[in-house]
Amino acid sequence: MVGGPPWWHGKFAGYGYRMTVPRQAILSTLSKSKKHLSAEDIYLSVHKAYPGIGLTTVYRTLELLVRMGLVFKFDFGDGRSRYELAEGPNTNHHHHLVCRGCGRIIDYSELVDEETKILKQIGQTLSKKYDFSIDSHQIHFLGLCNKCK
Amino acid sequence: MVGGPPWWHGKFAGYGYRMTVPRQAILSTLSKSKKHLSAEDIYLSVHKAYPGIGLTTVYRTLELLVRMGLVFKFDFGDGRSRYELAEGPNTNHHHHLVCRGCGRIIDYSELVDEETKILKQIGQTLSKKYDFSIDSHQIHFLGLCNKCK
DNA sequence: AATGGAAGTGAAAACCATTACCAATAAGGA
DNA sequence: TCCTTATTGGTAATGGTTTTCACTTCCATT
Secondary structure (H helix, E strand, C coil): CCCCCCCCHHHHHHHCCCCCHHHHHHHHHHHHCCCCEEHHHHHHHHHHHCCCCCHHHHHHHHHHHHHHCCEEEEECCCCCEEEEECCCCCCCCCEEEEECCCCCEEEECCCHHHHHHHHHHHHHHHHHHHCCEEEEEEEEEEEECCCCC | CCCCCCCCHHHHHHHCCCCCHHHHHHHHHHHHCCCCEEHHHHHHHHHHHCCCCCHHHHHHHHHHHHHHCCEEEEECCCCCEEEEECCCCCCCCCEEEEECCCCCEEEECCCHHHHHHHHHHHHHHHHHHHCCEEEEEEEEEEEECCCCC
């Protein structure tokens, strides 16, 4: 289920962290989904394969992964956080349209390169001016989807 | 304290809503602050001038104002929502740098026009493609501030 | 192989921002 | 002023997330 040592093993060793079964299982779940999983989603998925893994560990691991930069954490306003793998073979850089009516999230990858080019420039300027080291950015478009307007 | 009928009175009538003392007080507090106030911040401020106003009303009113488009709601990852007046004499369009270490928020207005120009174009494209009506956007740069890196 | 300390884990309880409920109140047109 | 109905405030509930703490696992060192 967890499979052989994937590409992220090195990162853990580098940070001085241990690679454990729960961590592998959580990363595996994240890498297999293209959705924006909540902590509970991940818990249910992981718990099915490894009933011993508890919800607390899921939260703790997600926090660790976010700190390491392996996972992005989002908040779309529905009262729970969402998590996505930051990089890897199955990921593609995208941003989000957030429907304020039903909470639906639409990913888009179109024009993201263009956005990123501009934002990288702006980021550099801001980074110097505010002495702030930027490691990622998020863009949300808010509005109403076809069903809600 | 609340003052004469400000510019937003018309909007309320237009939507068929009543203009009440709590609503005026909350809008007044928001219009006097340039910070990202939490519901509790607003409650404390409003409650000082009008001890009768309850926390529930603050939440309800903020939700209403967000729906009306008068107020923006943000989530910077510290477990509570933040609110800012969307438009008005004292507001200026800006985005945010979010420190993942201490949670500090830095507003920036530099280059926002440039950003907005690009995002407006992209928004139009996405709007058509996904049949999604966009009414605002948010940009967060995530990283570490000078004290945390 | 045994040991010891540190990192990691799970269950349950605590936390705390937000929401639901409901009786009482106030806004605004008739 | 009266009447209808939106609005309000206190309290209790909700539910995602964090804390606590005893226990387990890992791993470098004997």
